[in-house]
Amino acid sequence: MAEQIDMRSVFIQELASMMDADPRILIVDADLAKAMGTLGLYGGYRERIINVGIAEQNMICVAAGLAAYGYIPVTGTFASFASRRVCDQIAISVAFAKNNVKMFGADPGITAQLNGATHMANEDIGTLRSIPGLVICEPCDAASLRAAMREIIYADAPVYVRLNRKAAPPVYQDNTPFRLDEAVVLREGRDVTLYAGGIEVAEALKAAETLSAEGVRAEVLDVHTIKPLDVDTVVASARKTGAAVTCENHNVVGGLGAAVCQALAAHCPIPLEFIGVQDHAGEASPIDYLIKKYHMTASDIVDAAKKAISRKQIHT
């Protein structure tokens, strides 16, 4: 059975398990150990945890130095501070210097909820995606996060992970194989492709059910890794369906939609619609309110899919 467990617990369980087996793995915190859940590891691994206090830039570069010394440092803070605040540190001391830090950014996009605009990273992917050599991924549920953790920690690259700390609707069965470089076709279809990431994967699957009842066969992809994008799988689906919607918990500028758009423009131009935050700041509200206000629900995806399909007919 798929797990009904919050993703933060999965993050901590897998991290602890890997730390037991590999003394190179260290945690570098910036006064969010309680929020990230790493505080629970302080007892058992005290000397392997460095809490730098409220100093995210220092956190990233200290971790870079530890990586240069042969360690595998894992950093954690909110996604906004793990990206916007430390962009140059990631670009130079981590990515350019080839210091393979594993950076977890919690509460991406509207999952920041009541923390509001300052903590609502709707531009973390866009900020980091143009940095060469950086891997960016967002597992959408507990099972895929569990499977992804080993790939993330042992990837020969720096990795930025969007981490939704809360329980997410199960999408994968336990022990499903997971590869960072392979997007997953969750549901096959011939009429439209729904490229989804993070919390929008579950919405896209719901949308596909609704569309199915109306005779529209939607293909759903979990594009968990935005960089490097699995261009082959993305393009193959576009060739099959001829119309698509990108569904992301991020600004439509610079995120999954932009990455998919670039790949399709080069290899298979088709009508595309973009579900996500429409280039505005976030705000403090519950997620069930924001997902409706920002038109990111399954129902919004259904409408966008129909629009994409209608444009396909005009084009052909």
Next chain:
Amino acid sequence: MDTLQLKETCRRIRLLTTECIASRGLGHIGGSLSAVEALVVLYYDVMRIDPAFPGMPGRDRFVLSKGHSGPALYAVLADRGYFDPSLLRTLNRPETILPSHCDRNRTPGVDMTTGSLGQGFSCAVGLAIGSQLQGDQANIYAMLGDGELQEGQIWEAAMLAGNRGLDNLIALVDWNKMQLDGLVEDVNGIMPLADKWKAFNWDVIHVPDGNDVEQVRQALRQARDARNGRPKVVLLETVKGKGVSFAEQAGVNSHNMPVTEQMYLQAVAELT
């Protein structure tokens, strides 16, 4: 090395540094020349390194956080045998191993990629923590510019190092009193400098003449040998462009200035 040998090495490094920059016609000569004595003392006297084995585990590390002074470090590394000194004439040429700012993946002997000011010092704190975790007894040296101290990240790193008592970490401030836009004290002053570091729980060693090789040697040996639970900072009062008259006379403008082959020959005449 005795004092005379160190002085002779500094003379040679100044020539190589100037040649390196003159080969490209332009470069960060002022802050390269002010740092020569400290670099020479580190690489010829104080640090535990092996040029034949640049990746030696447990070796001391050096981070040139003021990464724009790369040419001086390259001159030292070449002279010490990390790579062929003829490569010094490839500074900033296409596919060179010697870029204007330090790149750990490109240059043998360079321990950290730097150039975005403030970051290298933070990375050095990470190296120092890494060494303590491994218990390998390595010392980590980081050279900072005085203007670089205006970066907020420097003080994030200093606070952490002070609080953790990283006594294997030694910071050197190349205190030449000048930055790109003018005198440091005019742009955004850093005084009282010793008090700042003390307030961050660092031991401070003040070197009145950071271009006097014997003063520098005594200070760096003292910093290295005092494993007393506190990080050390060595404040080196230096002269920007030291030892080459056109660079010294350019003052603030020596930060990044044209250096022709003719100017290099003038430096040769002055230094020989």
